[in-house]
Amino acid sequence: MKEFFCGTSEITGARFSIHPMSDRFVDIILSSLKETDTTKVWMKSDDVSTCVRGRSEHVFDVVKAIYLNASKGGDHVVLNATFSNGCPGDSAGDAFMAEDSILMNDELSQKINQEVATQFALYPLGFLGYMDVIIDQIKTVDQHGVFSGGVHYASRLDGDAKKVFAALESAFESARNSDSSHIVMTVTMSANSPSRKEGQ
Amino acid sequence: MKEFFCGTSEITGARFSIHPMSDRFVDIILSSLKETDTTKVWMKSDDVSTCVRGRSEHVFDVVKAIYLNASKGGDHVVLNATFSNGCPGDSAGDAFMAEDSILMNDELSQKINQEVATQFALYPLGFLGYMDVIIDQIKTVDQHGVFSGGVHYASRLDGDAKKVFAALESAFESARNSDSSHIVMTVTMSANSPSRKEGQ
Numbered sequence: 536m537k538e539f540f541c542g543t544s545e546i547t548g549a550r551f552s553i554h555p556m557s558d559r560f561v562d563i564i565l566s567s568l569k570e571t572d573t574t575k576v577w578m579k580s581d582d583v584s585t586c587v588r589g590r591s592e593h594v595f596d597v598v599k600a601i602y603l604n605a606s607k608g609g610d611h612v613v614l615n616a617t618f619s620n621g622c623p624g625d626s627a628g629d630a631f632m633a634e635d636s637i638l639m640n641d642e643l644s645q646k647i648n649q650e651v652a653t654q655f656a657l658y659p660l661g662f663l664g665y666m667d668v669i670i671d672q673i674k675t676v677d678q679h680g681v682f683s684g685g686v687h688y689a690s691r692l693d694g695d696a697k698k699v700f701a702a703l704e705s706a707f708e709s710a711r712n713s714d715s716s717h718i719v720m721t722v723t724m725s726a727n728s729p730s731r732k733e734g735q
Numbered sequence: 736m737k738e739f740f741c742g743t744s745e746i747t748g749a750r751f752s753i754h755p756m757s758d759r760f761v762d763i764i765l766s767s768l769k770e771t772d773t774t775k776v777w778m779k780s781d782d783v784s785t786c787v788r789g790r791s792e793h794v795f796d797v798v799k800a801i802y803l804n805a806s807k808g809g810d811h812v813v814l815n816a817t818f819s820n821g822c823p824g825d826s827a828g829d830a831f832m833a834e835d836s837i838l839m840n841d842e843l844s845q846k847i848n849q850e851v852a853t854q855f856a857l858y859p860l861g862f863l864g865y866m867d868v869i870i871d872q873i874k875t876v877d878q879h880g881v882f883s884g885g886v887h888y889a890s891r892l893d894g895d896a897k898k899v900f901a902a903l904e905s906a907f908e909s910a911r912n913s914d915s916s917h918i919v920m921t922v923t924m925s926a927n928s929p930s931r932k933e934g935q
């Protein structure tokens with residue numbers, strides 16, 4: 536039950552899944568995992584999703600690299616991720632908080648250009664002023680030049696995946712510095728969608 | 736900007752996407768939409784996700800039916816959904832609050848047996864006691880006989896999709912009756928996963 540008592544730890548986690556809309560989905564997922572350096576995060580996969588935990592910058596670095604590696608072949612690939620900060624870690628996770636800040640996958644990720652369409656939502660918990668945090672972070676993503684407007688229950692970002700990830704990470708980190716002690720951010724990111732090619 | 740001011744409306748919404756891990760993903764999605772009666776919900780799809788809004792029971796009925804129709808052919812299909820209550824509607828959405836309670840897809844859904852593995856999380860916003868609501872709703876899903884325990888950042892449900900949906904809807908409705916005025920629930924549901932068959 537210890538996951539239920541949240542509020543102080545600095546460990547960031549992401550629970551995510553990668554969905555290649557292809558008969559080759561198993562190969563695509565396995566090779567994207569293989570091409571990604573995950574040595575600086577705690578990581579565990581089950582039959583529904585994968586969880587990575589550690590320093591916030593490494594969590595974003597790893598999720599971004601896995602997604603870029605999965606989508607670079609041109610398949611329609613969707614990422615669904617929930618980023619979370621404010622639930623305490625455990626000894627297995629906290630061990631990774633001692634890692635340095637050098638990103639293990641940035642050089643590889645910088646070489647991959649991939650247009651994506653993204654919808655995200657931010658949920659600052661345990662805090663009456665949560666709407667102010669959300670509005671502030673819309674301004675943050677807008678400064679990154681990828682904000683495309685609001686839709687019901689989400690905000691939309693379009694552009695190169697690296698820029699979109701930078702905006703998402705920036706919004707998440709700024710929200711962490713708000714008065715909310717527990718921040719959750721959901722992300723749905725789509726690459727190479729045939730609907731998109733048809734002009735949506 | 737009006738979506739940013741939340742708190743009073745009874746309209747429920749779900750923003751979701753269906754991911755068939757198959758080369759036939761377009762056909763699978765289009766036929767599952769065609770087989771589902773969506774007359775009692777406001778519905779709009781874009782290239783990233785689909786949003787349905789209306790009375791809570793119809794939102795769950797429609798998402799469940801679309802997912803069952805997409806997965807009944809045996810393909811590995813994942814649902815990612817965020818259910819939300821507490822953001823105000825608009826005239827287009829509120830029109831659907833006048834519908835009666837008779838479910839349009841229940842007869843069809845009852846005929847489809849589909850084992851699923853599910854991870855979900857509940858986020859009661861604007862409320863300091865959010866952890867109590869989460870713990871109460873773990874008890875609610877446990878009463879439905881599908882709760883398999885906690886994982887980092889989520890709770891796991893296993894069983895027939897109809898039972899799992901009943902547990903999710905029950906938890907969501909109970910959370911709506913809590914002191915939180917804005918309830919968000921994320922769901923990742925997987926059917927026909929090859930990882931699962933291998934015994935995970």
Ligand SMILES: [Ca+2]
Nearest residue numbers: 911912915916
């Ligand atoms: Ca309520």
